[in-house]
Amino acid sequence: MKQKFRFEIDHDNDILTLFESAEADAGTFFPVHNEKYGLKEIKDIVYGEGRDAFIEKLRKKNLFPPFDLASKLFDTVKEFFESGTENKLVVDYDDAESFPVLEAEIEDEIEEIDEIVEVDKLLDEDGSVSEDDIKEIDSDDDTPKFKLEDNSEFEK
Numbered sequence: 001m002k003q004k005f006r007f008e009i010d011h012d013n014d015i016l017t018l019f020e021s022a023e024a025d026a027g028t029f030f031p032v033h034n035e036k037y038g039l040k041e042i043k044d045i046v047y048g049e050g051r052d053a054f055i056e057k058l059r060k061k062n063l064f065p066p067f068d069l070a071s072k073l074f075d076t077v078k079e080f081f082e083s084g085t086e087n088k089l090v091v092d093y094d095d096a097e098s099f100p101v102l103e104a105e106i107e108d109e110i111e112e113i114d115e116i117v118e119v120d121k122l123l124d125e126d127g128s129v130s131e132d133d134i135k136e137i138d139s140d141d142d143t144p145k146f147k148l149e150d151n152s153e154f155e156k
Contacts, residue, residue: 004029005073007080007089014039020063035063046078069093 002023009016016039021029037057045053054077055070065073073091080089 001095002029003032003093003095005091005093007077007091009039009087011039011087016042018058018063033062035060042077043081046074046081069095 004021006019006021007016008019016037017034018037019034020032022032024030035058042054042057045057051071051074054074055065055067058065058070058073072093076089076091080086
């Protein structure tokens with residue numbers, strides 16, 4: 001789900017307001033929630049106490065961003081305060097950003113590709129394959145991992 005978070009500063013009342021919007025249709029966002037914070041208090045937390053204190057202050061009953069989103073909000077708010085040029089900041093977030101890329105999956109894919117290349121090399125040679133080559137290719141154990149007595153699939 002795509003979301004937009006808009007920070008607005010009201011210097012007259014010393015308030016920082018966070019507006020949360022969610023994508024209903026492609027490119028169409030609707031308001032979900034907003035929270036108000038003391039501007040001075042948030043600045044003190046950002047520059048003094050740091051990320052963890054900011055995340056703790058940011059999270060409320062109706063607004064509880066996951067850590068990666070809260071960290072992104074912290075980083076952008078810090079840059080926003082440092083720039084000091086605008087009164088509004090919009091942060092785009094797609095929760096697909098939070099999905100980790102597993103190194104093990106990538107390594108498995110690389111191993112599979114390497115095995116395919118090895119088989120192709122064997123087939124591309126002169127057409128003759130030795131017994132040792134076949135054993136090397138089929139070195140994995142193909143025996144079933146279940147017992148015939150295992151009838152858990154057939155519950156009574």
